[in-house]
Amino acid sequence: MDLLEYYHNQRPNNxxxxxxxxxxxxxxxxxxxxxYGVRGSGKTSLxxxxxxxxxxxxxxxxxxxxPKLLFHTxxxxxxxxxxxxxxxxxxxxxHYEESLLPHxxxxxxIIVLTRxxxxxxxITSTKSFLSLELFPLDYEEFLAFDASAAQNKGxxxxxxxxxxxxxxxxxxxxTQAMKLFFQSAxxxxxxxxxxxxxxxxxxxxxxxxxxxxxxERFKVSKDWLYKTIRLFEQEKLITFIxxxxxxxxxxxxxxxxxxxxxxxxxxxxxxQFDSMIALALIKHxxxxxxxxxxxxxxxxxxxxxxxxxxxxxxxxxxxxxxxxLYKHHGISxxxxxxxxxxxxxxxxxxxxxxxxxxxxxxINTEEE
Numbered sequence: 001m002d003l004l005e006y007y008h009n010q011r012p013n014n015x016x017x018x019x020x021x022x023x024x025x026x027x028x029x030x031x032x033x034x035x036y037g038v039r040g041s042g043k044t045s046l047x048x049x050x051x052x053x054x055x056x057x058x059x060x061x062x063x064x065x066x067p068k069l070l071f072h073t074x075x076x077x078x079x080x081x082x083x084x085x086x087x088x089x090x091x092x093x094x095h096y097e098e099s100l101l102p103h104x105x106x107x108x109x110i111i112v113l114t115r116x117x118x119x120x121x122x123i124t125s126t127k128s129f130l131s132l133e134l135f136p137l138d139y140e141e142f143l144a145f146d147a148s149a150a151q152n153k154g155x156x157x158x159x160x161x162x163x164x165x166x167x168x169x170x171x172x173x174x175t176q177a178m179k180l181f182f183q184s185a186x187x188x189x190x191x192x193x194x195x196x197x198x199x200x201x202x203x204x205x206x207x208x209x210x211x212x213x214x215x216e217r218f219k220v221s222k223d224w225l226y227k228t229i230r231l232f233e234q235e236k237l238i239t240f241i242x243x244x245x246x247x248x249x250x251x252x253x254x255x256x257x258x259x260x261x262x263x264x265x266x267x268x269x270x271x272q273f274d275s276m277i278a279l280a281l282i283k284h285x286x287x288x289x290x291x292x293x294x295x296x297x298x299x300x301x302x303x304x305x306x307x308x309x310x311x312x313x314x315x316x317x318x319x320x321x322x323x324x325l326y327k328h329h330g331i332s333x334x335x336x337x338x339x340x341x342x343x344x345x346x347x348x349x350x351x352x353x354x355x356x357x358x359x360x361x362x363i364n365t366e367e368e
């Protein structure tokens with residue numbers, strides 16, 4: 001059987017889809033879509049669910065990482081001929097990487113799934129792609145993925161499982177699922193680099209420092225490491241957050257707090273909680289900077305402080321000592337993120353409000 005015919009006859013389906021906040025527009029109203037996002041964020045599941053809503057349309061779904069392609073290659077002309085012959089109206093190219101094809105075929109509707117948004121050189125002038133970014137799960141989506149987690153144990157389960165959809169509804173233990181994801185989604189050299197990055201998760205460091213640490217532990221070229229770090233940044237596997245006070249200092253955050261913990265011997269809860277807050281802000285497209293060790297500052301001069309277990313009395317005393325620092329940097333409001341405590345107070349007209357993470361994570365879009 002011809003490989004393209006095989007793909008045409010194998011209409012894919014998704015057995016475990018849960019509605020995401022990002023929904024693809026139904027075809028054919030939007031003809032060309034580039035859905036991109038970090039590996040493991042659920043792009044394939046989202047597209048497969050969209051395909052089930054398309055009735056009586058010839059669909060050709062091609063997974064560009066299918067091992068059968070290793071010995072059964074085809075040329076763009078062959079693909080175009082098959083599309084024309086069989087009147088394919090929807091083409092899906094999953095796991096597409098830059099320049100795999102010299103150009104996209106002519107087809108009424110095309111969905112291209114990538115880790116990084118398609119570059120202009122990959123998009124012909126005849127196609128206008130709607131670019132949509134899919135992040136891993138936020139807290140609300142996580143609860144939707146695992147209904148049992150909503151029964152007063154959602155936060156603890158979220159802490160253990162993290163934000164990757166395949167881990168949220170996996171029947172395996174979180175350790176088994178993370179091991180499978182680590183081994184299947186990353187090349188051996190990438191795995192070594194991720195192990196190193198996890199060790200310095202939430203710390204301030206430069207790419208040069210990463211290279212220095214890396215070459216002490218495994219054989220690596222400077223060119224490869226700098227290129228891979230750049231690609232990791234573009235994919236948002238890692239994010240460097242600038243410091244409000246020291247522009248040369250950047251805090252490095254991995255894309256999933258639970259995965260970062262899995263890759264290390266041990267990680268203090270406060271670091272997990274800190275990165276959980278940073279990732280929630282990043283996923284809601286809220287620009288932030290670090291204010292040294294004091295928290296995250298938004299463009300509206302709101303300071304967000306991770307303080308999972310501190311009491312109101314303890315935070316009030318610390319706030320009194322730091323009030324001049326806050327005033328110096330023009331802080332207009334302070335939000336304290338806790339695990340379960342709620343309270344508020346005011347010092348010299350500066351308002352402080354403490355919210356539990358599960359409550360704050362639902363309303364933090366107000367900064368957008």
